[in-house]
Amino acid sequence: MEQNGSDKPAFMSNSGATSTSNLAGRVFMPSELRFAAMPPLALYIHLPWCVRKCPYCDFNSHLAPQSQLREVAIQLEPKAVQSEHGFADSLPIELQRRYLNALVADLDQQLPKIWGRKLYSIFIGGGTPSLFAPELIDELLAAVRARFGMPQTGEITMEANPGTFEQARFEGFRKAGVNRLSIGVQSFSDSHLKALGRVHNSEQAIAAVRSAVALFDEVNIDLMYALPHQNVEQALADVAQAVALNSTHLSLYQLTMEPNTLFAAKPPPLPDDDTLVDIEEAVHKAAKQSGFEHYEISAFSKPGHRSQHNLNYWGFGDYLGVGAGAHAKISYSNRIERENRHRNPMAYMEEMEGAAQPLEVRTLAVKELPFEFMLNALRLVDGAPESWFVERCGRPLSDLQKPLNAALSKGLIEAQPGLFKPTELGFRFLNDVQQLFLVG
Ligand code: SF4
Structure with a gap:
């Protein structure tokens, strides 16, 4: 794995927590950590809005303003489901612009922390990042490039949902520099998609993946298994469809009931434990037999197509995190810090407009490592x-x-x-x- 960065001396630290007891005399406290080089560095960018909150979701995702209006309209007129552009117009452009400005302010605050280090990969996650206009994603990536060095071949992943799919939009993301698309399909079965509260149907999912595979060299499909009333054959049909679409990567997750979700309060009828084990074994086996390497609990890839960003995360590399609720893990020459930001997008934007520091910064104790x-x-x-x-x-x-x-x-x-x-x-x-x- 690539090792970027410099071994910054402690006295150049900008976070305020310094290990020097006397800067003028350059007298250093002995550090409990010793790095030969800084770990590889990635960047995570969180775009927090979705067109609907899925009942199983515990991510930091918030209903997009137009979606709130649409949900009310659907209550009043059940046939008023989608505009001609699907759900891609759910986020007002003024709000996208304001959020982008907040992200750029956040990026500016990161620079002193990673002096001289290069980015290894970028991941734009959410929420539903594909709700953002391609022009804004282009501006965002230009702002990142202007501030951080990154190798030409660096992986830039963006999450997209089939409900926001438009061919021109995907082309725009590609032109902006995104080189890996991760599509939140979850299932190709209409009845399971409905049970999961997803806004897209099977036809839209297939169209979105086909378009992504034509445009991007790296495409991940997120699928969930152990869905309400699901049996082994149905779970295998989802994997077979994903394989037939020629994606380079599969993420296979078990549906779990997370606290503070609608499903936790009112659980749907899930497969029993024996069926769950059978489904898991069957989908793992099917993915492997179709030429995918199983390299992480939930991740499968065609040879040479592993997710570099996620490998860095699993390998305890460093990552900056910008955006509402984003986490970061950053190593300095004498300590490792974790950062958290406001989860609420409005609070986050107000915070960044006031050039405030992240909500919470914590130094990891040696015994936690x-x-x-x-x-x-x-x-x-x-x-x-x-x-x-x-x-x-x-x-x-x-x-x-x-x-x-x-x-x-x-x-x-x-x-x-x-x-x-x-x-x-x-x-x-x-x-x-x-x-x-x-x-x-
Ligand atoms: S689309 Fe994804 S992030 Fe948004 S609510 Fe559903 S599961 Fe959560």
Whole structure:
């Protein structure tokens, strides 16, 4: 994995929390972290609006203003479902522009934190980013390029939903520099899409993926399984349709009931545990038999098409996060910080218009690092090189010795030199394995 960036001395830190006890005399406190180089750096940009809140969704997504009006219209006149442009016109351009300005202000605030480091990848997620006009996405990416260096071949992913699909729109995103499209299909079955409260139907999903595959070299399809009343054959039909459409990447997620969602309050009838296991095994097997490599718990790709951005995240790389509710993880020469921003888009924009700092900044304690690292790294099917812990946490491997021995003795981690990789049993009880690294 590419290693960008500089080993910035502690006294150049701009966050206010410095490890120097006397700057004039350059007397440094000894740091508990030692980095040979800064970890790879990615950028996440959150665009928070959707045309409807899906009943299972716990992401930071908010109803777009025009959608609120449309939902009221649908209550009054059930046939008034879509305009001629589907749902792509749900977000007023003035609001898009105001949000873009807030993002640019946020980007400006990030610059001093990552002095001299280059971006490795960009991910524009949401919400439904494809609600934004291609011209605005073009401006956004131009603003990023003007501030951060990025290799020509760097991966730039954007999430899109079939309900906002228009050919010209997808072409516009491509021209703006997006080179990977991730499409939230979830199912190709109309009845399951309805049960999931999605605004698109199967025909729109197929049209959106076909157009994406024609325009982009990298296309991911998000599919969910274990849907209400779903059986193995129906789940397999979804995978078969995705495979037939020639995407390069599949993300296969189990539908789960997350707290504070409509489904959590009123759960739909889900497949029983035995059927769930059968469905999961069947869809994983079908994806692999169709030439997809299973490289992370939920991620499958054609050879050479793994998501670089997500690999950086799972490998405990750094990422800046801009936008409402975005999280960031940034390493400095003496500490690792996590940042959170206001989840509410209006509060976020007001905050950025006042040039405020992120809502919450927290330095990770050394004892938190083993769990933080393993939480993601153990999701990788091929395992994570143990050198990543030293490189990305700035700590010696001895920090992991005790929990690692416990995991080894329970047969949860393979005894493979140089690699952290759960055994088959470990993958089945991954939460338990990760918990072992919560050291007190
Ligand atoms: S489209 Fe995606 S982000 Fe938006 S509400 Fe539905 S699941 Fe959540």
